[in-house]
Amino acid sequence: xxxxxxxxxxxxxxxxxxxxxxxxxxxxxxxxxxxxxxxxxxxxxxxxxxxxxxxxxxxxxxxxxxxxxxxxxxxxxxxxxxxxxxxxxxxxxxxxxxxxxxxxxxxxxxxxxxxxxxxxxxxxxxxxxxxxxxxxxxxxxxxxxxxxxxxxxxxxxxxxxxxxxxxxxxxxxxxxxxxxxxxxxxxxxxxxxxxxxxxxxxxxxxxxxxxxxxxxxxxxxxxxxxxxxxxxxxxxxxxxxxxxxxxxxxxxxxxxxxxxxxxxxxxxxxxxxxxxxxxxxxxxxxxxxxxxxxxxxxxxxxxxxxxxxxxxxxxxxxxxxxxxxxxxxxxxxxxxxxxxxxxxxxxxxxxxxxxxxxxxxxxxxx
Numbered sequence: 001x002x003x004x005x006x007x008x009x010x011x012x013x014x015x016x017x018x019x020x021x022x023x024x025x026x027x028x029x030x031x032x033x034x035x036x037x038x039x040x041x042x043x044x045x046x047x048x049x050x051x052x053x054x055x056x057x058x059x060x061x062x063x064x065x066x067x068x069x070x071x072x073x074x075x076x077x078x079x080x081x082x083x084x085x086x087x088x089x090x091x092x093x094x095x096x097x098x099x100x101x102x103x104x105x106x107x108x109x110x111x112x113x114x115x116x117x118x119x120x121x122x123x124x125x126x127x128x129x130x131x132x133x134x135x136x137x138x139x140x141x142x143x144x145x146x147x148x149x150x151x152x153x154x155x156x157x158x159x160x161x162x163x164x165x166x167x168x169x170x171x172x173x174x175x176x177x178x179x180x181x182x183x184x185x186x187x188x189x190x191x192x193x194x195x196x197x198x199x200x201x202x203x204x205x206x207x208x209x210x211x212x213x214x215x216x217x218x219x220x221x222x223x224x225x226x227x228x229x230x231x232x233x234x235x236x237x238x239x240x241x242x243x244x245x246x247x248x249x250x251x252x253x254x255x256x257x258x259x260x261x262x263x264x265x266x267x268x269x270x271x272x273x274x275x276x277x278x279x280x281x282x283x284x285x286x287x288x289x290x291x292x293x294x295x296x297x298x299x300x301x302x303x304x305x306x307x308x309x310x311x312x313x314x315x316x317x318x319x320x321x322x323x324x325x326x327x328x329x330x331x332x333x334x335x336x337x338x339x340x341x342x343x344x345x346x347x348x349x350x351x352x353x354x355x356x357x358x359x360x361x362x363x364x365x366x
Contacts, residue, residue, distance in 0.1 A: 001119065001129065006237065009354065010148065010347040012141045016091075017123055018131035024088040025137040027144055029350065030070065032082030034147050041065050041143040045089075047180075047335040048139045055178050055194055056326050061093050065140045080144075087140045091133070099124050104312045105319050109301035116312065132239040132329060135336045142339025145346035152214040152345060156338040157182040158330055159294070160207035161190045162197070180334040198327040201304030201320075205297055206330025210235075210337040212280075212291040212345060219286040219348040221355065226284025227291070227348055234340040235295040240329050243296040247279020262289070291345075295337065297330035 005013040009029045016023030045063045050056055070085030071078045103124045106112040111130035115122040122128065146154065158180045159166045166183035173187075174180050181187040197204050220227025232244045252260050255277070263274040273289045280291035302321040309319045326332060353359045 007347045009350040014137045017128040018126035018133040022090045027085040027141050030080050034080040036078045044139050044143040048332050106309050108307040108309050139335050139339045142342040145342035148346040149349050154212045154338050154341050156210040156334040159209045162193050162204035203300035203303050204328045205299045207296050208333050208337045209294045210341045212341055215286045215291050217288040219352050220284045222284050228281040230344050231293050234344050238336050240297045241295045242298050245294050247292050248277040297333050300329050
């Protein structure tokens, strides 16, 4: 199986399975001299960590990150050496026996059938490589990527669950509830809605919004290196994501030219946009406005409710999935979306600097 690497100059290769002894990754292309904080990396991991509320899977994983190469312990802290950074995260709470009943059965909506058809085998224990467990490595790598682009603030939120939209964008409220929701009223509604779905053995879909502010003008390149193109690809690589939009996205097709145009006036630092329907990207190049991405996450495929399917041998069966699963995978997709935004921006920053010779090192050099 190839295609386990993401990025161009700032690259991440991940490895490991949901029920293997560990998962991990190699970050290649990180510049030398960048001070990393294990505490900051772990804080990002803790945002994604399972088992923190009844609204997520009850699998108990500490997700403690180890950096075993590419860093040097100095008086200033951990400093990148410019060589590949290896990230290791142990799996400590696997329950493979929970999946023995579906070893020969394909779960509807899951990757079971397609993996088996393509490779001639599949890891039924939690889905193997198709499991969202792999995204823990992305979050760790995303925390490293954030250190490459200081001055850029990345924040994400769950803005819709089960068709119920959050209207407010109170970013300070995101960490005050179990849903990363920026609307306290919506968070209260979602609690009851998700409890009902979980008790019924079902699941709900969601929409995640990720915003990056402080991105300067110029990142991204035509024609096949567009910033929004790479962001769409990055978000689509997250498990269960079925749609991505930048800025106004699909709603732009419902607007007139006058409504969709982001008008400009001169500000203290140059042109200032009066709106941001473009989501901070014009012609594939960042405009200086906040970069805004939203992605749709389908309902969790592993549900207790019986669904019609077939076995590997072709027999027709009903499949009910036991084990520990998120009733809404969109919740823990929020820090994953932030991480993918960070990985793309770090890559594009280095590409911009290589292409133009501008924007060169803004991090403290030790």
